[in-house]
Amino acid sequence: MDFGNKSFYIVAETERLVVRPLIKADYNNWLSECESRLPSQHQYDEGSSDMSERTVEWFSDFINYHQELAVNDKAYIFGVFRKEDGKHLGMIDFSTIERDVFQWGKIGYSIHNHHWNNGYGKEAVKEAIKVAFNELGFHRIEAHINVDNGPSIKLAESVGMEFECIRKGFIFEFGEWTDNLIYFKNST
Structure with missing residues (x-):
């Protein structure tokens, strides 16, 4: 992990997907897919939302903020895109959490609800975890999941993450x- 040039851009590919940071040229695709979301399907699904304030300028600031987080080793944010047509499917x-002797991070993931049930989440998260271990230098990745978020639990388990505990009032x-x-999942 060397960001000496002060920018972050890692690309990972699966058979059907590309996982990479968003770039400014993604704006129209990103906006279109966000606007195409169905109404919320459950408590943890953002669903459709008002995107009127998500202008090109806003998106540019959004991208710059992602870069700043990565360069400062705070967070690494990836878009998930379908190879066949370049559609933006979601984010990882x-x-x-801690570097030093821990090399410990947390994963978050979401797929736009109109792209659910196609295996995109599993495929993207599995590949992104490889990036976290091999490119970002993490040893341990955790998913913090609400106890009643069945779809997120199912996805974590499907990519080989193991249940560790319940953190009360977390x-x-x-x-x-x-x-x-x-x-959690460890690199070894």
Whole structure:
């Protein structure tokens, strides 16, 4: 992991997908796919939302912020794209929890709900975890999942993440401290 030139751009490919940071040229594709989302399918699905304030300028700042996070080893944010037509399918991110002797990070993932049930999440997350270990230098990746988020639990398990524990009152959301399931995968 050498960002001496102060930019971050890693590309990973699977049979059907490309996983890479967003670039400014992705704006129209990203916006179109965000606007195509179906209404929320469950509590943890953002669903359709008002994108009127997501201008080209906003997106440019968004991309610059992603770069800043990566260069400072805070987070690495990837777009997921379908190879056949370049459609933006969703996002995967890794947040650095601790480096030093730990090399410990957290993964987050989302696929636009109108692209669900095609195996894109599993395929993208599996490849992104390889990037986290081989390119970003993490040894341990955790997923912090709400106890009632069945689709996220299923995805974590499908890519070989193991259940470790329940962290009680771990995240403040929905106006209260909520429990999270911790799933993990190590590089060895």
